Amino acid sequence: MSINHRASPFVGVLEKDPKISLIGTLAMLVEAPGAFDLVQQGRIWALADVVSSWPNVEEAVVGVTNVMLTFEQPPDDIGALTAELIELWHRLSPRNSDGKLIEIPVIYGGELGFDLPALVARSGLSARDVIRIHSEGEYTVCAIASSPGFGYLHGLDRRIFMPRKTVPSLNMRAGSVTIGGMQTGVAALSSPNGWNAIGWASVQMFDPQRQQPSLMLPGDRVRFRIDRIEL
Secondary structure, eight states, rough: OOSOOEEEEEEESTTSEEEEETTTTTEEEEEEEEOOHHHHHHHOOOHHHTTTTTTTEEEEEETTEEEEESSSSOOOOOHHHHHHHHHHHOOOOOOOOOEEEEEEHHHHHTTTTTTHHHHHHHHOOOOHHHHHHHHHHHHEEEEEOOOOEEEEEHHHHHHHBBBBOOOOOOOOHHHHHHHBEEEEEOOOOOOOHHHHHEEEEOOBBTTTTEEEEEBBBTOEEEEEEEEEEOO
């Protein structure tokens, strides 16, 4: 998740402390130290689970390697709160990715998988190899962000990493199965999108009428199944 606000840093004493920054007077960002991995993401989940029930915390919004806390009122003692968060970070055990398994049938390639040829050209693999590699993976939902119901999925094979586009597609269809850098996902809305579409799934990722509107939740696991291939 990208936070485009000017932040005032309160950096911990230890090198491996999380970075904690204020965002205005009613929000705070806690960022995991070091390179991304699922252990650090699991600690982010665990931290969010605990602090979401703290007094004055309105919401704990999980992102990829970070969690944003929003407050009902400006905290009285920023220094004490920062120290408490750092201490909790080191004390908590990471939460495992033990959520539900979601299987998503995909039509790979075709009119809605229009970026598959570019990925083939970059990777040096055949289209069928790209599809096989993508569909054989099991992915972990790190966060729901960017748009309602959009899950950032970790676990993509590095052979099919693909940089995000410098010029986004103007109207990528909801259900597009995409790759952006080292992550994959399923577009929840029809909108401009800088990720690379390799297929399409008919599964509705977000439905406000459902008891749980987002199909995916952090910690869930996702597998893509080949419905058919259009080359």
